[in-house]
Amino acid sequence: MGWLATVLLVLGLMGAAILRRHLHESKLLRLREISHKERMIAMERSLPIPETDASKIDSLLGEGHGPDTNPDSMTRASAHWIRLNALALGLIAIFGGMGLMPALYYQLDVEISGTWAFGLVPIFTGIGLLIFVRLSRELVEKMNGKQESR
Numbered sequence: 001m002g003w004l005a006t007v008l009l010v011l012g013l014m015g016a017a018i019l020r021r022h023l024h025e026s027k028l029l030r031l032r033e034i035s036h037k038e039r040m041i042a043m044e045r046s047l048p049i050p051e052t053d054a055s056k057i058d059s060l061l062g063e064g065h066g067p068d069t070n071p072d073s074m075t076r077a078s079a080h081w082i083r084l085n086a087l088a089l090g091l092i093a094i095f096g097g098m099g100l101m102p103a104l105y106y107q108l109d110v111e112i113s114g115t116w117a118f119g120l121v122p123i124f125t126g127i128g129l130l131i132f133v134r135l136s137r138e139l140v141e142k143m144n145g146k147q148e149s150r
Helices: 002-044 054-061 076-105 116-135 137-144
Strands: none
Touching (some): 116 137
16 A cells, blocks of 8 residues: 555656646746737837847746756757657666566555556656657757758
């Protein structure tokens, strides 16, 4: 029963992180909508258009002090590092899930033995990370201006 509490704790922490990110993004979207409305009103009334950009909005949110997550300003090294981490975590998750499935299946306790399918969760998470690595190749190729080795 202790593993169930651990799984619920991990899922709760992941949910909290997702909720925090969603709230941040919705606040940023509202600020950008307000900025857009100001620009449209200024254009209708032939007033000078106020200059706003993402960095000013991020500074309003207090987010301008951390690493820059704007894809346009991402360096080749940071993109490579993100892809390398995703590849490593994806492979770890896949092989961890592949080890977890038989470990749970061959337990002597019938209740634990019936939970072997929980091993599919890290496997599919790892597959998702590998799909991200594959799809992000085009972004890195654009940044490099040449073809990346496959």
